[in-house]
Amino acid sequence: MGEQAPELLKVLFPHLDQVLVDRIVRVGRSVRIVARSIAPTARCPGCGTASSRAHSRYRRRLADTAVGGQMTAIDLTVRRFFCDTAECPKRTFAEQVDQLTFRYGRRTMSLQRDLEKVALALGGQAGQRLVENLAYPVSGSTLLRLIRRLDLPPVGDVAVLGVDEFAFRRGRRFGTILIDMETHRPVDVLPDHTADTFAAWLQDRHHVQMVCRDRGGSFAQGAQRALPGVPQVADRWHILHNLAIAVEKAVRRHRTCLAPPALDPGATETGASQAPPVEDQPAPGRREQTTRARWQQIRPLFENGMTLQAISRHTGYDLTTVRRYARATSAEELIRPRRRTRTDLDLHKAHLVQRWxxxxxxxxxxxxxxxxxGYTGSRRTVRRFLNTLGTSVLRQPPPAPAPAVPDVVHWIIGRPENQSEPAGQHLKELCTRCTHIAATCRLARGFASLLRRRDGHHLQDWLAEAEQSEITELHSFAKGLRQDLAAVTAGLTTAWNSGAVEGHVNRIKMIKRQHYGRAGFDLLRRRILLA
Structure with missing residues (x-):
């Protein structure tokens, strides 16, 4: 070993300051460091008394972090010491080198911490593939055992608590994630999403001064049961999402108004147009006829007071199907128009009409x-479109398809300043054709503006206006807001929101996919809280 070797070792291995390196050898593809402890004393783990009386020596082999892509091991000679304290139950003890060894450890503390970080970030199998490339192969089971040995962080005093559910198995089993909204760190994970479990966790935790939640009733009941009087804040995104669902139902009920009116070939020169005759209207398809027949069969039974289970037994339909048809106020809500298939020629039809x-x-x-x-289609496709122009009296391209219902909902709910000019023009024409959609747009935009500006003190005025309107879908939305009025008002007034909770729910989805459903609740909980 050269004269510069000790200084180089101190740079590569800072934890070797308390040991003396005797030699460095290379064995196969690994580097072996032979060293011995030189500390004059060691502290007893039982009583903490320092002892300098050695009992014996033995050798430990510790795996260390790789250097230059090579496995590194330390053959360390350590001593056993006598404990001279009479009250101490230990007569002898083995010394531990600070920041290098721990009891029964086969690795250095630095390597142990690195493996714990890999295990928390990637899990078992993915972590195993990574550490194999880092020149220290361990099995995936070993990485999972490292996670289970870690201590969970204490809950601490949480002033503003965020709560939301996540799915262990989508639609079947759910858990609960609790977040400290001030630090955006996870606090705890509960095995279900019931009100009893949440209330039991909140019991005797009087440091919680506010609860941020979604519109779920179980969390509201649990918080009210354990901490009565603590303010609750409803998440603004969920409120806006509920509004979007109500607007979509309202627009879908009047989806026949979405298509622009077709010009009558016999219109006068003043531009007057007439509605196409009834015989020219396309006949309803088989799916639409089936949907209307089912709604006319299920909806009257539901309005007469028959339960969903009884309707399911009477009609033979699945309970989910019965629930969907029973909740629809009209058959139009259930009929989804078929999307017209877009082709490469659509972008060039205006040019073809002009050349024709x-x-x-x-x-x-x-x-x-x-x-x-840029057209890549065939001549035959062009000829087919020209044939349609040849049979047309006015030689006009086919009318533009009606906008999709989700697009109309986005035009209504979205920020007007971020809306394109064509979308704004389409929405304006649509509101001109249909007073129902116009009223829906006015009320929905008013509530969206109220939500974004956090003008919760105007909520009562909006609710009164919505309940006096003719939009039944907004009646139901307003009724739901009144049932949770205090939390909704707080959500539309305060700056607290559940965005950080939703971010952790997305992170949980990634962690679940890494385990492919094989991990238990204890392992998932540790990865959520420690990663």
Whole structure:
């Protein structure tokens, strides 16, 4: 070993200051460091008394972090000492080198901490693949055992508590995540999402001054039962999501108004248009006929007071199907129009109409022109579209398809300043054609503006206006807000929100996928709280 070796070792291995390195050897593809402890005394783990009287010596082999892509091990000679304290139950004890060894450890503390971080971040199998590339292979089971040996952090005093549910198995089993909203750190994980479990956790935790939650009733009941009088804050995103659902039902009930009116070929020169005759209306499809027949069969039974289970037994339909049809106020809410299939030619139809009006009707010529504009379809497709123009009296392209219901909901709920000019124009024309959608847009935009500006003190005025309107879907939305009025008002007034909780729920989904459903609740809880 050269003269610079001790200084180099101190740089590579700072924890070797308390030991004396005798030699360094290479065994196969690993590096072996032979060293011995040189501390004059050691403290007894039983009573903490320092002892300098050695009993014996023995050798320990410790795996250390890799250097230069090579496995590193330390052959460390340590001593056993006598404990001279009469009251101490230990007569002899083995010395531990600070920041290097721990009782019964086969690794250095630095390597142990690195493996714990890998296990918490990646889990078993993925962590095993990583540490194999880091020149210290361990099994996935070993990494999981390292996680289970870690101590969980204390709960501490949480002033503002965030709570939300997550799914162990989607639609079947749920758990609860608790977040400190001030630090955005997870506090605890509960095995279910019932009010009793949440109330038991909150019991005797009087340091909680506020609870941020979603619109779920179990968390509201648990908080009220354990800490009566503590303010509760409803999440703004969930409130806006509930509004979007109500608006979607309202728009879907009047979806026939979404399509722009077709021009009558016999219109006068003043631009007047007439509705197409009844015989020209397309016949309803088989799916639409089935939906209307089922709604007309289930809805009257539900309005007459029959339970969903009784309706299911009477009609033979599944309970989920019965519930969906019974809750719909009209068959229009259940009918979803088929989306028109978009083709590559849609972007070039206006150009084809213009060239047709100029007198060019050669499909091959027009196909070559479209190829220069990026069209990759065939000449046959172009010819088919030209044939439709040839049979049309006005030689006009087919009318634009009606906007989808989710797009209309986005136009209504979204921020007007972020809306494109064509979308704003479409919404304006739609409100002109349908007074029902116009009233829905006015009320929904008013509530969305109230929510974004956090004007919760105007909520009562909006609720009164919504309940006086003719929009039955907003009646139900307003009724739901009144049932949780205090929490909704706090959510529309205070700055607290459950965004941090939703972020942890997304992180839990990633952790669950890493374990592929094989991890138990104890392991999942530790990874959530420690990672």
């Amino acid at each position: 009006e100029e007198g060019c009707d050669n499909a091959e010529t027009l196909r070559n022109e479209l190829a220069e504009r």
